Amino acid sequence: MQQKINPSDEEICEILKTAKTIAVVGLSSNKDRTSRQVAEFLVSKNYKVVGVNPAAPIIDGIPVYKSLSEIPFKIDIVDVFRRSEFIPDLIPEIQKVKPKVLWLQLGIRNDKAVSQLNDKNIIVIQDACVAIQHNYCW
Numbered sequence: 001m002q003q004k005i006n007p008s009d010e011e012i013c014e015i016l017k018t019a020k021t022i023a024v025v026g027l028s029s030n031k032d033r034t035s036r037q038v039a040e041f042l043v044s045k046n047y048k049v050v051g052v053n054p055a056a057p058i059i060d061g062i063p064v065y066k067s068l069s070e071i072p073f074k075i076d077i078v079d080v081f082r083r084s085e086f087i088p089d090l091i092p093e094i095q096k097v098k099p100k101v102l103w104l105q106l107g108i109r110n111d112k113a114v115s116q117l118n119d120k121n122i123i124v125i126q127d128a129c130v131a132i133q134h135n136y137c138w
Contacts, residue, residue: 013137019076026081027051035081
C-alpha cells in the first residue's frame with residue numbers, strides 16, 4: 001500500500017473516531033506547554049493516552065515511557081511534539097512499532113524523513129493539531 005500523506009478532513013475524522021490509543025512524543029510536565037495541554041484534551045475525550053519522554057515516569061496520571069518501543073501495547077496514533085529536524089531520529093522507532101498514524105503537530109513537517117515510511121502502511125499527517133482537528137470532527 002502506498003503511503004498516505006495529509007489525508008482529507010473526512011479521512012482524518014474517521015481516524016480520530018476509530019483511534020483508541022495515542023502516544024504523545026515530547027509530552028511535557030509543564031502545564032503551559034502545548035504537548036501537555038493537547039494530551040490532557042485527548043484524555044478528556046476518552047482516548048488512552050501515554051507519553052514518551054525519557055525524563056518523567058508519570059505526568060499528572062498519564063503513564064510515560066522512555067521510548068515508543070517500550071510501550072507494551074499497540075498504538076493507533078503517534079502524535080509528535082518535536083522540532084522538524086528531530087523527525088528523522090523517530091523514523092526507525094515508527095517503523096518498528098507500526099502505528100496506524102504518524103501525526104506531526106502544527107509547525108512540524110519533514111517530507112524527506114516521512115518518505116522513509118513509503119509502503120509501510122502508515123498514514124502521515126503533518127503540520128496539523130490533533131485537538132483542532134478533533135474539534136472540527138465533532
